[in-house]
Amino acid sequence: MSSKAVQDFYPDEFAWCYGCGRLNPDGYHLKTVWEGDETVTRFTPRPYHIAIPGYVNGGVLASLIDCHGTGSAAAAAYRAEGREVGDGPAPRYVTASLRVDYLKPTPLGIPLEVRGRIKEMKGRKVVVDAELSAGGEVTVRGEVVAVQMPEHLRPRGE
């Protein structure tokens, strides 16, 4: 059974991300849920998300890994506090570094699945391992180092 999606609980002012903000009308609206001890995001690229004919653009795949990483970090923070996703607002993480290995071309036109595992959690930092698959075959591996959003990035007046 899946949990609720962590991005549905980002505070409104941080829910505009092009990859995963629920309030961005032009974005991808990625949603990250727990399935057991793994986090999962699913997305079907659009026809124009092409790299070379028949395959998905590497930047779009990097975006999936990126937002899945920050979403997974927020989901892990809920768990670390003994909370379920949606039990209060989600903490907001940003990406410190991203590594993406393209193992083979990813076919365009079918749903993609990114599965994440929490590799490390220490202070404000969470490291997430991610595997992206298409039709059950892993085509991309990634690692995201996410850090909890620094206070100085918060809009003034809050």
Add this chain to the structure above:
Amino acid sequence: MSSKAVQDFYPDEFAWCYGCGRLNPDGYHLKTVWEGDETVTRFTPRPYHIAIPGYVNGGVLASLIDCHGTGSAAAAAYRAEGREVGDGPAPRYVTASLRVDYLKPTPLGIPLEVRGRIKEMKGRKVVVDAELSAGGEVTVRGEVVAVQMPEHLRPRGE
């Protein structure tokens, strides 16, 4: 003085990339040129390419690094053959791996510049170091391992 843009010389069937394909009506149309011994790509993200308010989405920044890397690899291949960009069709590279370090948030709404250096060139592989700056300040560093497109990815019949 800048060279011609390498993406303007990709063969038509490989000019659809979401990041840098000149024929993709929904893409970013990134263009990579030589400036001396560095390669340069410039892009101004759109308002909806937001991460958190005021800053550019990390996946979009990864896309810039990615396509700048494959474009730089193609530009390097021209040079290695003693050709100018546009002197015959451009070789087409794909990304084997991508590493992106987000040093600080990248401001949204101003032109961004990615500068690349060829770090290594060996057989079909080219490694490109990239620095992305906004208003003269480096905010992102990246490394792209690009490989010349394998023959089996070429559409049949060619």
